[in-house]
Amino acid sequence: MIRSRAQQIARGLCQIMGRELLKGNNKTIIRPPTQTRQTPQHPWSSSSSVRTISMLHWPFTQPRDFSLPNTSWDSDMRQLYEHYNSMCEVDTEDGGKKWGPWRRLPSYNRSLKYATGGVYLSKIIHSKARLFTRSIKEQGAAFEYVMFVNKEEQKCVCVFQAGHLLEGPPGMVHGGAIATMIDTVIGTHATYLSGPVMTANLNINYCSPIPLGSTVLLTSSLDKEEGRKTFLSSQVTSTDGTKLHTEATGLFVSVTMGHLVGA
Numbered sequence: 001m002i003r004s005r006a007q008q009i010a011r012g013l014c015q016i017m018g019r020e021l022l023k024g025n026n027k028t029i030i031r032p033p034t035q036t037r038q039t040p041q042h043p044w045s046s047s048s049s050v051r052t053i054s055m056l057h058w059p060f061t062q063p064r065d066f067s068l069p070n071t072s073w074d075s076d077m078r079q080l081y082e083h084y085n086s087m088c089e090v091d092t093e094d095g096g097k098k099w100g101p102w103r104r105l106p107s108y109n110r111s112l113k114y115a116t117g118g119v120y121l122s123k124i125i126h127s128k129a130r131l132f133t134r135s136i137k138e139q140g141a142a143f144e145y146v147m148f149v150n151k152e153e154q155k156c157v158c159v160f161q162a163g164h165l166l167e168g169p170p171g172m173v174h175g176g177a178i179a180t181m182i183d184t185v186i187g188t189h190a191t192y193l194s195g196p197v198m199t200a201n202l203n204i205n206y207c208s209p210i211p212l213g214s215t216v217l218l219t220s221s222l223d224k225e226e227g228r229k230t231f232l233s234s235q236v237t238s239t240d241g242t243k244l245h246t247e248a249t250g251l252f253v254s255v256t257m258g259h260l261v262g263a
């Protein structure tokens, strides 16, 4: 069967995300596969089959999961990571393990490159492209963050430590860097909820500056879904939740895979 480039790319992207492609009436819907394994698995978890399979195709490079702790993380960042990570897997009465309410989302500088079929796709779609927030190699210099989602509560949280390269006003985090993180968190959350989306609208109120080097908590909540539109809101607070730094709302519109990759 001969497939168009857009179809090839769409199919490859779906494999990469470990999801099956279902055709809706007028849009492409992506759903997570049914979980059949005994041990906890998730399409986006770092230990998922997606990564295991990808290693067979790409044996020479271990993709770095940027959402895992590193030595640059301060104690707040580590504590919050441990807090949410401990709710990803919980003990059962018979001494086993089962999924908890939260999932950690792994994060690569180019997921495309490491996934099944992704080596080819990553060459034909801007081979030098890297995810903006994961393009600086020095640990702790810019965007250090980890995201967790709670499917039942339709919530997402992100623990974010802003490095010295993100300066705006002296000693404070740049507003564009804050906007980037909000777009990333609610964009990822919207993708998790609705499949491929693009940001159509983002409104931000900057309430109090974020000190450079500090760790903050970003939250994302689903407000409503209307057809192709997913509305979310977000808050950036101190790690103890007492100080509001930023609040935002965003509209994400569902798009086809072809629209997403410009095919």
Ligand SMILES: CCCCCCCCCC(=O)SCCNC(=O)CCNC(=O)[C@H](O)C(C)(C)COP(=O)(O)OP(=O)(O)OC[C@H]1O[C@@H](n2cnc3c(N)ncnc32)[C@H](O)[C@@H]1OP(=O)(O)O
Binding pocket: 183, 184, 185, 187, 188, 191, 197, 198, 199, 200, 201, 227, 228, 229, 251, 253, 254, 255
């Ligand atoms: C795992 C992945 C991790 C990703 C994390 C990073 C996330 C980063 C996300 C991004 O930054 S995406 C990049 C920035 N966004 C863009 O470049 C989007 C550019 N705009 C477009 O491509 C199109 O305008 C868009 C896809 C958003 C919509 O075009 P469409 O032709 O598909 O839809 P259409 O214009 O028919 O609008 C669909 C609905 O949305 C509404 N709409 C569209 N744009 C709007 C807008 N700006 N404000 C309010 N409503 C809007 C529109 O009125 C309509 O409402 P109704 O269905 O009720 O009629």
